Amino acid sequence: MAVLALEGVYPFELGIPRRVFAAAGDRYELATCTVDGQPVRSDADFTVTVAHGPELLRTADSVVIPPFDLALATGAPDPAVAEALAMIRPGTRLISICTGAFVLAAAGLLDDRPATTHWALADRFRELFPKVRLDPDVLFVDDGDILTSAGAASGVDLCLHVLRNDHGAAVANHAARLAVVPPWRDGGQAQYIEQPVPAAGATGTAATREWALARLHRPLTLAELAGHAAMSSRTFARRFHDETGQSPGRWLTQQRVALARHLLEATDLTVDQIAGRVGFANAVSLRQHLHSAIGVSPLAYRRTFAGA
Incomplete structure (x- = not known):
């Protein structure tokens, strides 16, 4: 896996691939390069020195492009960047974080394909690259051999998604625990666009979320959640959305799907048993929710990931 650092690279995002994929042990060989070595x-106020030049891209199975100062970006690819990208073998997996999508789009690699970038840059992206099917409202887009993500934290989400697809939930969950981040956020989940940060003392649903996670097998109602938080249902729903960007019902469904995915990968429980464990009424309900979330049936998901 090659990480291509461009001029004006964002240091935090540059470190995301190693932070996530290095947690998978020796399953990946990571190295960082620039377009000229x-x-x-x-x-920030420092430079980044790397050990590799663009020749690294010739042998990479995956290439990650972290974001960079967009003041340096135009609608046409920088000649040196274009020359470096031309070294990438056909079929290589391309992963961009935030403004890294501008590089892929400028090279024509996203034409007529779905992609995302940071929501605040959507208008400029559309103006420069009208052929790209931009969706600025999601955390990341997985289009097979090209994956794009929104800003900062969604780069972590995308790398964990890649790790999960490559090596299963246990490895991805281990990486998430080491990074102290949630192990899974659905790529279709909305970016937190101008989401207000609750004032100090105004938050109050975190303890209830932890309480609910231990009781996903039960049919949890809004009134029951609000009662645990000692709030009215209306106040609880408003604060819950302020803190998570989602309604309590949608959040519960996502947690149930996430737990179902883990059980499908890590246990031999039947689909009916798993449905009961995670709080869906029956196997049919589980199939519907899983298909809505990731587009596959429970058995297809198990066949794909249980071996990993």
């Missing part, structure tokens, strides 16, 4: 300025 020379140091690049970050968008």
